[in-house]
Amino acid sequence: MLLSRLKEGILIADGAMGTMLQERGLGKGKCPEEWNISHREEVQAIHRAYLEAGCHLILTNTFGGNQFKLKKFGLEDRLHELNIAGAKIAREAIEKFSAPSAGTCRVASGDRNNGRNECHPYVLGDVGPTGEFMEPVGLVKREEFYRVFKKQILALIEGEVDAIIIETMSSLEECQAAIQAAKENNNLPVIVSMSFDPGERGFRTMMGVDIPTVVKGLSETGADVIGANCGRVSLEEMAEVIKEMRTLTDKPLMAQPNAGRPRLIEGRTVYEQSPEGIASEVKALVQAGANIIGGCCGTTPEHMAKIVKAVRAL
Numbered sequence: 148m149l150l151s152r153l154k155e156g157i158l159i160a161d162g163a164m165g166t167m168l169q170e171r172g173l174g175k176g177k178c179p180e181e182w183n184i185s186h187r188e189e190v191q192a193i194h195r196a197y198l199e200a201g202c203h204l205i206l207t208n209t210f211g212g213n214q215f216k217l218k219k220f221g222l223e224d225r226l227h228e229l230n231i232a233g234a235k236i237a238r239e240a241i242e243k244f245s246a247p248s249a250g251t252c253r254v255a256s257g258d259r260n261n262g263r264n265e266c267h268p269y270v271l272g273d274v275g276p277t278g279e280f281m282e283p284v285g286l287v288k289r290e291e292f293y294r295v296f297k298k299q300i301l302a303l304i305e306g307e308v309d310a311i312i313i314e315t316m317s318s319l320e321e322c323q324a325a326i327q328a329a330k331e332n333n334n335l336p337v338i339v340s341m342s343f344d345p346g347e348r349g350f351r352t353m354m355g356v357d358i359p360t361v362v363k364g365l366s367e368t369g370a371d372v373i374g375a376n377c378g379r380v381s382l383e384e385m386a387e388v389i390k391e392m393r394t395l396t397d398k399p400l401m402a403q404p405n406a407g408r409p410r411l412i413e414g415r416t417v418y419e420q421s422p423e424g425i426a427s428e429v430k431a432l433v434q435a436g437a438n439i440i441g442g443c444c445g446t447t448p449e450h451m452a453k454i455v456k457a458v459r460a461l
């Protein structure tokens with residue numbers, strides 16, 4: 148399974164989904180998860196590109212597949228359908244397009260787990276933030292967050308994901324509600340990744356949570372893998388975040404940097420780090436203690452292919 152695979156070596160997760168969907172025509176203000184039904188082939192083509200780049204972990208196109216976010220598109224009644232479809236598209240992409248010898252897998256082929264080759268990639272059911280705030284900062288009760296996450300996670304499990312990834316989080320309480328919803332309702336591994344920004348008082352999430360508090364809070368709630376993704380950090384700073392986490396825990400760590408620090412140009416957020424540039428930082432991430440390396444905003448299959456190559460070379 149995924150957690151034992153992590154003991155064999157570094158695993159590579161995929162890169163961005165959102166920016167790739169936009170490139171394929173997803174309009175501004177449109178629901179990305181709806182494409183799991185209406186543009187199934189487009190979503191699967193993105194998974195395919197990441198699999199062919201050698202990625203071991205494929206995230207479902209369900210980042211905003213929670214009730215709060217779907218409601219904004221009038222799609223909350225289709226939550227179940229959209230999440231299951233997201234999981235199935237990723238699973239089918241692996242069956243059709245994965246090359247078992249790709250990437251850095253060192254497990255001898257033929258080792259089997261749940262009928263699947265150990266070297267086959269895994270489907271991670273993607274759970275993003277709700278966009279709402281918990282009491283007392285906001286109006287939503289903790290139980291409500293739990294209920295909302297449980298609904299999405301159960302749908303992803305029904306779609307047969309291999310693990311749950313809770314990512315791009317900035318509120319520890321929201322994260323913990325999601326972890327509990329995952330852990331209390333199934334026994335799949337749970338990866339939890341929060342987003343950090345640099346500041347005078349060290350790295351903090353947008354909600355002001357520091358790294359020691361994050362590591363302690365996530366560990367106590369049962370996260371199997373802890374990580375950092377996205378955020379206004381450069382690649383060097385992402386390595387610093389992982390390094391600090393490594394001093395605080397023995398759990399596997401995941402780093403999913405953006406393609407460089409985001410820059411605002413003419414009202415548009417751009418990520419300018421080239422595939423070569425991001426790959427050159429891979430060593431620093433590994434030395435800092437990362438066990439899974441993926442990509443966030445602005446990363447493409449080209450970035451991930453270079454990262455796979457860089458990890459193999461280490």
Ligand SMILES: [Zn+2]
Pocket residue numbers: 376377378405443444
């Ligand atoms: Zn991002």
